[in-house]
Amino acid sequence: MAKQRPYTYYDFTLSLCSKCLKRCFAKIVFQDEKVFMLKTCSEHGAEKVLIATDIEYYKKCRNFMKKSEMPLKFQTPVKFGCPYDCGLCTDHEQHSCVTIVEVTDRCNLECPTCYASSSPTFGRHRTLEEITKMFDILVENEGEPDVVQISGGEPTIHPQFFEILDEAKKRPIKHLMVNTNGVKIANSEEFVKRLSKYMPRFEVYLQFDSLDCENLKKIRGVDLTQIRMKALENLNKYNISTNLVVVLQKGVNTKEIGDIIEFALQQPCVRGITFQPTQVAGRNENFDPETEKLTLTEVRQEILNQWEVLKPDDLIPVPCNPDALVMGYALKLDGKVYPLTRYINPNDLLDSTRNTITYEYDPELKKKMIKLFSTNKTCDSAKDEMQDLLCCLPKIKIPTLSYKNMFRIIIMQFIDAYDFDVRAVKKSCVHIVHKDGRIIPFENMNLFYRDEREEYLKKIREQMRF
Numbered sequence: 001m002a003k004q005r006p007y008t009y010y011d012f013t014l015s016l017c018s019k020c021l022k023r024c025f026a027k028i029v030f031q032d033e034k035v036f037m038l039k040t041c042s043e044h045g046a047e048k049v050l051i052a053t054d055i056e057y058y059k060k061c062r063n064f065m066k067k068s069e070m071p072l073k074f075q076t077p078v079k080f081g082c083p084y085d086c087g088l089c090t091d092h093e094q095h096s097c098v099t100i101v102e103v104t105d106r107c108n109l110e111c112p113t114c115y116a117s118s119s120p121t122f123g124r125h126r127t128l129e130e131i132t133k134m135f136d137i138l139v140e141n142e143g144e145p146d147v148v149q150i151s152g153g154e155p156t157i158h159p160q161f162f163e164i165l166d167e168a169k170k171r172p173i174k175h176l177m178v179n180t181n182g183v184k185i186a187n188s189e190e191f192v193k194r195l196s197k198y199m200p201r202f203e204v205y206l207q208f209d210s211l212d213c214e215n216l217k218k219i220r221g222v223d224l225t226q227i228r229m230k231a232l233e234n235l236n237k238y239n240i241s242t243n244l245v246v247v248l249q250k251g252v253n254t255k256e257i258g259d260i261i262e263f264a265l266q267q268p269c270v271r272g273i274t275f276q277p278t279q280v281a282g283r284n285e286n287f288d289p290e291t292e293k294l295t296l297t298e299v300r301q302e303i304l305n306q307w308e309v310l311k312p313d314d315l316i317p318v319p320c321n322p323d324a325l326v327m328g329y330a331l332k333l334d335g336k337v338y339p340l341t342r343y344i345n346p347n348d349l350l351d352s353t354r355n356t357i358t359y360e361y362d363p364e365l366k367k368k369m370i371k372l373f374s375t376n377k378t379c380d381s382a383k384d385e386m387q388d389l390l391c392c393l394p395k396i397k398i399p400t401l402s403y404k405n406m407f408r409i410i411i412m413q414f415i416d417a418y419d420f421d422v423r424a425v426k427k428s429c430v431h432i433v434h435k436d437g438r439i440i441p442f443e444n445m446n447l448f449y450r451d452e453r454e455e456y457l458k459k460i461r462e463q464m465r466f
Helices: 055-064 128-142 161-169 182-187 189-198 213-220 225-237 254-267 296-306 346-350 362-374 442-448 452-464
Strands: 008-016 025-032 034-041 045-052 096-104 147-151 174-181 204-209 242-248 271-279 325-333 335-341 406-412 430-433 439-441
Touching: 008 034, 034 055, 045 055, 055 128, 055 296, 096 128, 128 161, 128 439, 147 161, 161 174, 161 189, 174 182, 182 189, 182 225, 182 406, 189 204, 189 225, 242 254, 254 271, 254 296, 254 406, 271 296, 296 325, 296 406, 430 442, 439 442, 442 452
Parallel strands: 096 147, 096 430, 147 174, 174 204, 204 242, 242 271, 271 406
Antiparallel strands: 008 025, 025 034, 034 045, 325 335, 325 406, 430 439
16 A cells, blocks of 8 residues: 655745755644644755644635735836836736835844834834835726835834825825834833824724733833823823734733724724734744744634634735635624624625625624614714725625624734745735835745845856856
């Protein structure tokens, strides 16, 4: 009888050697009820990387693919192949659902975990002229950009911060966000009051990794507990829509997921949480990828285990980039939470001509909603209806509810050199505007296109010429 391999072969792709970042062939295999990537670099040998802990969910992602949406223009040709031609190159398969504009390299913290390696002395602030040019390039590429995040470094320390927001608001951007560690928001109520003038279609993307001071010290270098609480106090006071961003490291803060969700639900200003497993890029001083790297499916399962309000059908792949994004939506009404995603018709996600979620799919849910609407005293008028924040999601159309009634959970996994899959990264929809004007997928930016990393990329390209 022929001997069998210890795994089931499923797929084949191109990956990267985690040591030299050169492309290598990779198999996707199922083994021990998990999904692994097997790859071999001619110089550094074989690697076996865990990429998913749920085989059925991993396969399900392939059924959530939608037709690729292109930008209005591409910026770079294909010469060396992905990921060496960013961007956006003509072979990329997704436009910019979320675009990050980094207005400064500098930060008022020096976190041990930072994909951009920011610090109080690193790099410089972009000039307002440079930033407005970045906005114009983005509008030229997208027409009406869906979500633009003002980021850094720490954007709130830029001396022309509010002028930057004014320039962004002049342009046809559907939803504007500010990525921040919350220090400035905690320390200046006047600053927060000024921020409130940019509502609606404006949101604070607030770093919020843990409720535990020791965990914060490991991820951020300092105990930011009081800073975060004061920041949320100010944001609640001015009712500024806020999304909490939780960077996760296995064995550090993963057991806090349920507590963070419950805490977020008690904050009137919080519209949702984004959970981000740490990307092995930039500065990771206290991070061991062998023991602390998380897969998307591990995070998804932890949410389901720790917050029993949700069932598996409440956390589904996002069709523009299903390998890297999970979404779940719920409604907050009179102190209770009602999961919504389980009632989405999947065809509405995959067919752009059918783009509205209503509560028509389940008669019992419809009855419940009508009853809730008739007794709910807190609903605003429809003038501030809930808006879709990612271009691939259908619009949520429920009478009399406002954006403050929405609560969303997003898992956003940024691929790195360990789990790099060229098939998946071609669908990346979170992009960064490079300081030279190129628009580059987030994953590739942090691996290849930051300062000295781009110098190393030049060496890889030179070797490919021979």
